Amino acid sequence: MISSRLLPETIDDGVTIADFSGEYALPAIEVSVVMPCLNEERTVVVCVEKALQTMSRLGVMGEVVIADNGSTDKSVELATEAGARVVHQSQKGYGSALQKGFEEARGKFIIMGDCDDSYDFTDLERYIQELRGGADLVMGNRLKGEIKPGAMPPLHRYFGNPVLSGFLNLLFRTGVGDCHCGMRAFRKEAYQSLGCHMPGMEFASEMVIKASKARLKIREIPIVLSPDGRDRPPHLRSFRDGWRHLKLILMYSPSFLFLLPAMVMIALGLLAAPVALLAGYGTYETIFGPNFLIMAAFMAIAGAQIFFLGLIARLQAHRVDPVFASPRMDWLLRTFSVERGLISGGVLSLIGLGLTIPVVSEWFRSGTVSQPALWILAGTLLVLGIQTMFGSFLIGILELQIERSRQKKL
The missing domain is CATH 3.90.550.10 (Spore Coat Polysaccharide Biosynthesis Protein SpsA; Chain A)
Structure with a gap:
């Protein structure tokens, strides 16, 4: 039986019910x-x-x-x-x-x-x-x-x-x-x-x-x-x-917060050395010499670090919150694999090592480095390659954890 105290005194059409509770x-x-x-x-x-x-x-x-x-x-x-x-x-x-x-x-x-x-x-x-x-x-x-x-x-x-x-x-x-x-x-x-x-x-x-x-x-x-x-x-x-x-x-916008500035930093940092060389700079006697190029290299390396942080943030948002699911991230996850990341990083590292050969040869022969810009560019590419390889492993580990959580829910 319903207790009378739970019922409103009157219930008419159009009357607002503000405190209506009970079984x-x-x-x-x-x-x-x-x-x-x-x-x-x-x-x-x-x-x-x-x-x-x-x-x-x-x-x-x-x-x-x-x-x-x-x-x-x-x-x-x-x-x-x-x-x-x-x-x-x-x-x-x-x-x-x-x-x-x-x-x-x-x-x-x-x-x-x-x-x-x-x-x-x-x-x-x-x-x-x-x-x-x-x-x-x-x-x-x-x-x-x-x-x-x-x-x-x-x-x-x-x-x-x-x-x-x-x-x-x-x-x-x-x-x-x-x-x-x-x-x-x-x-x-x-x-x-x-x-x-x-x-x-x-x-x-x-x-x-x-x-x-x-x-x-x-x-x-x-x-x-x-x-x-x-x-x-x-x-x-x-x-x-x-x-x-x-x-x-x-x-809520990792692409703007991380990826956009990261790509700008990487592009500017990597372009600095070739542009300096082609323009006749990159030596100790010029304004755009080693000190400038070292700072450019730091910018590229920092940009790569920010890029991987942003990629992880974007991946996390995509996987954890359905509202932020993105077809582009679905495509990237289908395309990405740890092996492809290792190959890409390895290629960058090999290019960097290749660029060091003439510089190291001259160094052993004369004890000097006449092309510091090339040396700095080679080191930058080598570091970026290493970052790419280990970053790929990190993303792979995160994917394993997400897949494990999904299997538990099933």
């Missing part, structure tokens, strides 16, 4: 409004009430979920009294709180937003319409909407948000103009496919990047941002959280 079949909830919360007693009630009243007015079966992140004020009690369902996340962080809220949300659609009264929870209809129309992720855009006086610091409005969003779009081409907007909506099923896990503010960037890489249908709508209702500084820390966003963007 019985629940009505299908379409929309969950999830708000992260850490000591927001001044504003949490008005946010919850706006969201509930709006869903009721729209005839949407929905709920409000407060993801509390360890509040020490009356936020939890006030949110519960206002009609929200409160879930608790002990792991600190904006992203951690949201992930707990999303996990506990019962709705098909989830709309997230801060409960500091800076976002307008009476403006839910446009998000719901976009999701009903087939969108997977609906982003609010404060920069194309209205930012009321005092709502966003000039540093964030004119530098932080545009620069970080622009850099993110440069690498991932998401098409999102305000990648860090805190009010957004998505299909829960689509979100679960992304595997987002970052604990801090960088969670906002992670969701946009992964949604774009997964080719989800992303829509963007202009929204209004108002001054928050807090009586204390915000949890956001401009430089700390800005760096965390930038760091995540770079780590």
